[in-house]
Each structure stands twice: as C-alpha cells, then as structure tokens.
Amino acid sequence: MYQRTLSDVEYSQRRRITRRELFLNKMEEIISWEKWVEQLRPFYPSGKKGRPPKDLETMLRMYLLGKWFHLSAAGTEDAIYDSYAMRSFMHLDFFREQVPSETTLLHFRHLVEDQGIDKAVFQEIREKLAAEGKILRKTNCWETTIINYRIQKPRGSL
Numbered sequence: 001m002y003q004r005t006l007s008d009v010e011y012s013q014r015r016r017i018t019r020r021e022l023f024l025n026k027m028e029e030i031i032s033w034e035k036w037v038e039q040l041r042p043f044y045p046s047g048k049k050g051r052p053p054k055d056l057e058t059m060l061r062m063y064l065l066g067k068w069f070h071l072s073a074a075g076t077e078d079a080i081y082d083s084y085a086m087r088s089f090m091h092l093d094f095f096r097e098q099v100p101s102e103t104t105l106l107h108f109r110h111l112v113e114d115q116g117i118d119k120a121v122f123q124e125i126r127e128k129l130a131a132e133g134k135i136l137r138k139t140n141c142w143e144t145t146i147i148n149y150r151i152q153k154p155r156g157s158l
Helices: 006-011 019-030 031-044 057-069 073-082 082-092 104-116 117-131
Strands: 134-142 143-148
Touching: 019 073, 019 082, 019 117, 019 134, 031 057, 031 117, 057 073, 057 082, 057 104, 057 117, 073 082, 073 104, 104 117, 117 134
Parallel strands: none
Antiparallel strands: 134 143
C-alpha cells in the first residue's frame, strides 16, 4: 500500500499540475498493468539464484518512463529521483525501497525488447488514445504529449 509522504502533502498544495504529471496520470489510467505484468512474468527472473528481483510492475513503469522521455538507463534513474511526477508514477516508497539501478533497468529493457512486448504495450496505448480521439506525439527529447484531434467520418456515412 502506498502511504502519502510529507512531499506528497506539500505538492498537493500546488496551484498548477505540470504537463508531465498530466501525461503520466493519463498513462496510469489507460495502461493494463496487471495484463502486462502477467505477460512478462514467465520471462522475468524468479530470484531462485542471485539477488532477489525488483518488482515487475516497478520495472515496467521505469522502462516506460525511459522510453516516453527519451532517457538512458542512468538518466531514467536520475529523473525518478529528481521529478516528483515521475516518482509518484513509480509508486515507490523510499522508506522501504530505492529506485532500481541503471544496470537492472538495462537488463529489463533487453528482456522486454527481446520478447517484443514493448511493441504490444505501445500499440495498446495508441489504440486506447485513438478511441478517445487522441494521439501520442514525440515532440523533443524532453517531453511526450497527448494531442486531442477530431475523428472525421467519411462523407456519405451516418
């Protein structure tokens, strides 16, 4: 269970929500987290050998942050520590756990991309946004934006 921190209370008093936070809130809403975690589980280390693996959903969230915001593994790790919006999206409680390391993310990235699951996740996101009349647009190396558009029916259709 996620417990609110003093930082959460402080940020709740802000007058403005950032575009990054709006974007991440929308992704939180439309992604089928349980579905993708279960699809990845057969390929994810069980922890019987070596160190215990990080939570699978945490790793998926971290991977997606890196992709959406065009960050390297090290950049993703740093951005989670620096950005309240990203930290909130990750659902991490720093009293109990830390952000997975860049090496852990790099291994996870290879696992997701080798299985082709990344393409399926992004396709599902595009389809859900399209159903709402929105598209996902890569703007620059700092942000990804959701854009509203009107769906026009072909002439002669009802």
